[in-house]
Amino acid sequence: MVDESNTVTERSAAPIAQLRATVSGRVLVPGDAGYDEARTVYPGGMDQRPAVIVQPADAADVTQVVSVARESGVPFAVKSGGHSVFSLCDDGIVLDLSSLRDLRVDPETRTVWAQPGVTTRDFSLAAAEHGLAIGFGDVGSVGLGGITVGGGVGYLSRKYGLTIDDLLAAEVVTADGEVRLVDAEHEPDLFWAIRGGGGNFGVVTRMRFRLHELGTILGGMLMLPATAEVIDGFVKEAQRAPEELSSIVNIMTAPPMPFVPEELHGKPAVLAMLVYAGEVEAGERAVAPFRALATPIVDFVGPMTYPEVYPPDEEGYHPVAASRNLFADDIDLDDAALIVERITTSKASMAAVQVRVLGGALARVPQDATAFAHRDRAIMLNVAAVYENPDEAEEHTRWVEEVTAALQKGVPGAYVNFLEDDSEARIQEAYPEPTWTRLRAVKRVYDPANLFRLNSNIPPADD
Numbered sequence: 001m002v003d004e005s006n007t008v009t010e011r012s013a014a015p016i017a018q019l020r021a022t023v024s025g026r027v028l029v030p031g032d033a034g035y036d037e038a039r040t041v042y043p044g045g046m047d048q049r050p051a052v053i054v055q056p057a058d059a060a061d062v063t064q065v066v067s068v069a070r071e072s073g074v075p076f077a078v079k080s081g082g083h084s085v086f087s088l089c090d091d092g093i094v095l096d097l098s099s100l101r102d103l104r105v106d107p108e109t110r111t112v113w114a115q116p117g118v119t120t121r122d123f124s125l126a127a128a129e130h131g132l133a134i135g136f137g138d139v140g141s142v143g144l145g146g147i148t149v150g151g152g153v154g155y156l157s158r159k160y161g162l163t164i165d166d167l168l169a170a171e172v173v174t175a176d177g178e179v180r181l182v183d184a185e186h187e188p189d190l191f192w193a194i195r196g197g198g199g200n201f202g203v204v205t206r207m208r209f210r211l212h213e214l215g216t217i218l219g220g221m222l223m224l225p226a227t228a229e230v231i232d233g234f235v236k237e238a239q240r241a242p243e244e245l246s247s248i249v250n251i252m253t254a255p256p257m258p259f260v261p262e263e264l265h266g267k268p269a270v271l272a273m274l275v276y277a278g279e280v281e282a283g284e285r286a287v288a289p290f291r292a293l294a295t296p297i298v299d300f301v302g303p304m305t306y307p308e309v310y311p312p313d314e315e316g317y318h319p320v321a322a323s324r325n326l327f328a329d330d331i332d333l334d335d336a337a338l339i340v341e342r343i344t345t346s347k348a349s350m351a352a353v354q355v356r357v358l359g360g361a362l363a364r365v366p367q368d369a370t371a372f373a374h375r376d377r378a379i380m381l382n383v384a385a386v387y388e389n390p391d392e393a394e395e396h397t398r399w400v401e402e403v404t405a406a407l408q409k410g411v412p413g414a415y416v417n418f419l420e421d422d423s424e425a426r427i428q429e430a431y432p433e434p435t436w437t438r439l440r441a442v443k444r445v446y447d448p449a450n451l452f453r454l455n456s457n458i459p460p461a462d463d
Helices: 004-010 016-022 059-072 120-128 144-150 188-193 228-240 280-291 333-345 390-408 423-430 433-446
Strands: 026-028 052-055 076-079 093-096 103-106 111-114 167-173 179-183 203-210 217-225 245-253 268-276 302-304 321-328 350-357 379-386
Touching: 016 026, 016 052, 016 059, 059 093, 059 167, 059 203, 103 120, 111 120, 120 144, 144 203, 167 188, 179 188, 188 433, 217 228, 217 280, 228 245, 228 268, 228 280, 228 333, 228 350, 245 280, 245 333, 268 280, 268 333, 321 390, 333 350, 333 390, 350 390, 379 390
Parallel strands: 052 093, 076 093
Antiparallel strands: 026 052, 103 111, 111 203, 167 179, 167 203, 217 268, 217 302, 245 268, 245 350, 321 379, 350 379
């Protein structure tokens, strides 16, 4: 294995002139117009200053950047939509894929070729013009590349599976600068690894997806009072619901929004986003048990198009948060009571426990079919505390870790796309041992020197 520490020490200056001479896209350095915008990401509290940010024009540019980064040894990060805490680096090269936004839908074959800088909302809008869709996550500004290589858990997971379950092929630039077109028959190990292994194996520059017919859906926000009984009942109803119904539920203190009665601001609430991917009338029947759990505080559930579940991000919103991700096999009444108690005692400006009931199509894919291998887990949770004072970081991190430990009950598991500052310590929780071993073997073949290491890193297998 290459001694990266020596490489970085000996050759530490970013080769800006070489990049300008070989790349046809934009090459931005501090002081250039567009540089500060390009180093802005969704998470708050990040202020890294790369030596150079490259916005490639095509895959050929990507190969040049990868080759220059490999030869120079400077820090190298890959940014797509900018939702990852690993999108930037100080004093190195950032490959900003937001410039790669080509999108070509073929309604006859119900497939699409898309580049990684396309956002999930823009993709969904383009597909919806033909009555088609695939599932992503819960935010429309996420870049297609990042969410796909991690898995993609969202509003259609129970009906159609993960985003990677509809990935048919991909164009990948590997650490040697080669452009590889991979699918189930061509370099199948690499194709397997990029479906859940994150950005460890190369830069994905194009993806071909299968699309599903999806017209008007029933969806929207349902807010209920957060009692232990309501939370316990909601989880049980979500597990009993038809597979067409997926939900993403935030248990939190009610925000001071105009549609929330003022006397309920700051009180515990269940803020659920529901999507029924089927006939509206059947969707109303599926949602009825949730409405019956308690008198809704807000009920915006109704007929809509699928892209409407992805509203535009609030301008300038960059939350600073401590967060942890975990899988659980159940949420019982005692767990629900604990969540309510911990939410109300947190001193964060906003504390939340997010619950996603899994199962359905996601769980029917064999465990070893993709690098995402937690298909047998029933529930995925995120515990988060949003805060404003950096001096309080330790306090809020301790809070999320205590809540996580209480809900995890000693059973490890994590979703790679939601690992953050805990990534190095918990990366192996994202993969069962056979998956981890296979990923390290694939890494050794395609990135033996660990060029792609500014991420939730999977090291190459030892000699």
